[in-house]
Amino acid sequence: MSGKKYYFLGLILLLVSSFALKSKEGKYEEGEKxxxxxxxxxxxxxxxxxxxxxxxxxxxxxxxxxxxxxxxxxxxxxxxxxxxxxxxxxxxxxxxxxxxxxxxxxxxxxxxxxxxxxxxxxxxxxxxxxxxxxxxxxxxxxxxxxxxxxxxxxxxxxxxxxxxxxxxxxxxxxxxxxxxxxxxxxxxxxxxxxxxxxxxxxxxxxxxxxxxxxxxxxxxxxxxxxxxxxxxxxxxxxxxxxxxxxxxxxxxxxxxxxxxxxxxxxxxxxxxxxxxxxxxxxxxxxxxxxxxxxxxxxxxxxxxxxxxxxxxxxxxxxxxxxxxxxxxxxxxxxxxxxxxxxxxxxxxxxxxxxxxxxxxxxxxxxxxxQLGQETLITCVQPFGQWNRVNRGGKEYRGIVTPRYTYTRDLNGPWLLFDNSIDPLQLNNLVGNPAYKALQARLDQRLSERLEETGDEFLPGIEYVNKWGYPLDDTETVPYTN
CATH class of the missing domain: 3.40.720.10 (Alkaline Phosphatase, subunit A)
Incomplete structure (x- = not known):
């Protein structure tokens, strides 16, 4: 979405929400909780x-x-x-x-x-x-x-x-x-x-x-x-x-x-x-x-x-x-x-x-x-100070449940942990035959959630370009002290 469209959408949403909240505004009458x-x-x-x-x-x-x-x-x-x-x-x-x-x-x-x-x-x-x-x-x-x-x-x-x-x-x-x-x-x-x-x-x-x-x-x-x-x-x-x-x-x-x-x-x-x-x-x-x-x-x-x-x-x-x-x-x-x-x-x-x-x-x-059976984790930026490719950083999308963490990078399945028996996440189960069905199920659910949220899972630089953010020669947004 372009900046101008986002501007007007934000303005409309604020006006709508402000109108909806009018009945809840204002000072509290004496004796009102x-x-x-x-x-x-x-x-x-x-x-x-x-x-x-x-x-x-x-x-x-x-x-x-x-x-x-x-x-x-x-x-x-x-x-x-x-x-x-x-x-x-x-x-x-x-x-x-x-x-x-x-x-x-x-x-x-x-x-x-x-x-x-x-x-x-x-x-x-x-x-x-x-x-x-x-x-x-x-x-x-x-x-x-x-x-x-x-x-x-x-x-x-x-x-x-x-x-x-x-x-x-x-x-x-x-x-x-x-x-x-x-x-x-x-x-x-x-x-x-x-x-x-x-x-x-x-x-x-x-x-x-x-x-x-x-x-x-x-x-x-x-x-x-x-x-x-x-x-x-x-x-x-x-x-x-x-x-x-x-x-x-x-x-x-x-x-x-x-x-x-x-x-x-x-x-x-x-x-x-x-x-x-x-x-x-x-x-x-x-x-x-x-x-x-x-x-x-x-x-x-x-x-x-x-x-x-x-x-x-x-x-x-x-x-x-x-x-x-x-x-x-x-x-x-x-x-x-x-x-x-x-x-x-x-x-x-x-x-x-x-x-x-x-x-x-x-x-x-x-x-x-009953809410919160799963949630998403995301990394768009594989070029920040602490997530560079030469340090093991990469774009990923993941789904986390109370028991499992499953992530996919741009090349496919990346990490799968059973956090109940491996809380330190030392044993990556991706490709483990005993967990093939679980991996497929989590991968399918991740795909469904990405579709629900409109996430195409593109390379990170495409989002940077889409939003028009400048990067310096160290691949970070420049700032001054």
Whole structure:
């Protein structure tokens, strides 16, 4: 679809959805029950395996463990395209990457997209965004200017993208002057969120706030010293799918990775205590998740984009006010990036725009529907920094169920894992005669899902050309610091 057509389609969808939501807008009358607040705690590159409650022997996360005990824990949550910007665009739009067009980093989400910020605002919410944005595509560290480029968020203390966590750039609402968070940015961003919540508790309107941390994404060794000192590389227990030749480096980097996680866990604890102190906790939906994982040596690779569990699976907790009657505990449904927006809207009884492709999991959590038996994983870009062909990267499409992961590359079947008996994904079953029928069945279902979603599975460069994205001589989108 051309940019001009997309522009007008987005505009029409926004007008239609705005009209549909008019009955749910506005101030709350005296005595009327306030809709729930929504707090999205988004981290960067935090894999599902690396929490205390998930059984990681290297890390204690007491605050997240406590949150998990009173949450719906989606143990099979995946990042459908495990890289930063695609996940974030799917979170905000409820669409898959080949629909919203952000299938690689450092490109701009269409300013006419129907987004979470716009829909919640139309429904009478005050909206806020704090931390890493990474959806503007016009050069890192730049100001995402007030207006349409902020996608409906009213309050703003954010940056496009930076990984300098101790000298972190941000912009404060309408002030065009570049500012720097003092010290470790996760601390300062948490304090800013607490300040916002404190002020909102005095108001009648509910809020939607996205608090987007940049960690535990690399550089791994930049957490404050008090947290780094908690982790001795020599004592790190590696996953058994890390090859021996990478063990020393992986242990060193994991020590720094866990230091970031320990700091974030403490900040999440402070944030939740503040919600309780301000009286907002019992009326706040808390979503904790990450945009993708980090291989950190597993399968001989680092970072993300590849279809392995350490890259694709993300932590996902939904703490929902007890008055809403949703039982807590582990759920095995395959919930994906595009499902988060419609699920939050469903929980808040806000109409879901027709542009949304994801699933509202509210009926599933209420025990009224069986959803999430399978989901798709996708990689369009075999030429990004962490997924280049010479590092084993390739385009792929895959289908994931609670038990199996099956992927196909441009040449045909690529990977098949039985995750129940091979959780470390060490035994590729593609071509195994004992699994011939299963492979054929999953391959057929993948073909059906690709047809349903209009995915032709073309070489990645064809999508880049279709959307008109420029690549530099390193085959990445150029940006400036």
């Amino acid at each position: 306030k809709k729930p607040n929504v707090l999205v705690i988004l981290t960067d590159q935090w894999r599902a395996q690396s929490t205390g409650y998930a059984g990681d022997p290297n890390i204690r996360t007491p605050n997240l463990d406590s949150l998990e005990e009173r949450s719906v824990n989606f143990t099979n949550a995946v990042s459908g395209m495990p890289v930063c910007s695609p996940f974030r665009a799917s979170l905000l739009t409820g669409q898959r990457p080949l629909t919203h067009g952000v299938f690689m980093n450092d490109v701009q989400l269409d300013t006419n997209a129907v987004t979470m910020g716009k829909v919640f605002t139309e429904a009478g919410y005050k909206t806020a965004y704090i931390g890493k944005w990474h959806l503007d595509g016009h050069g890192r560290l730049q100001n995402v200017k007030p207006g349409e480029r902020r996608q409906g968020f009213q309050y703003w203390k954010a940056n496009e993208c930076t990984h300098n966590y101790n000298h972190s750039v941000y912009y404060d609402n309408d002030d065009p002057e570049r500012k720097i968070w003092e010290g470790y940015d996760a601390f300062e961003q948490t304090y800013a969120a607490m300040d916002y919540i404190g002020h909102r508790s005095e108001e009648q309107d509910p809020f939607l706030m996205v608090l987007s941390y940049g960690t535990p994404h690399a550089p791994y060794h930049t957490a404050p010293e008090a947290y780094r000192n908690q982790f001795d590389p020599e004592k790190i227990v590696l996953r058994e799918n890390v090859p021996a030749e990478m063990a020393e480096q992986a242990k060193t980097d994991l020590a720094g990775y866990y230091a970031h996680i320990a700091a974030l866990d403490e900040m999440i604890g402070r944030l939740i205590r503040h919600l309780k102190e301000t009286g907002e906790y019992d009326n706040t939906i808390i979503l904790f998740t990450s945009d993708h994982g980090d291989l950190l040596g597993s399968h001989g690779a680092y970072k993300k984009q590849q279809p392995y569990e350490e890259s694709v699976k993300v932590p996902m907790l939904m703490s929902i006010p007890s008055a809403m009657g949703i039982l807590t505990g582990e759920r095995d449904a395959m919930i994906n990036s595009e499902d988060l927006m419609p699920t939050l809207l469903g929980l808040c009884d806000i109409g879901i725009p027709s542009s949304v492709e994801g699933i509202d999991f509210t009926p599933y959590m209420e025990g009224k529907a």
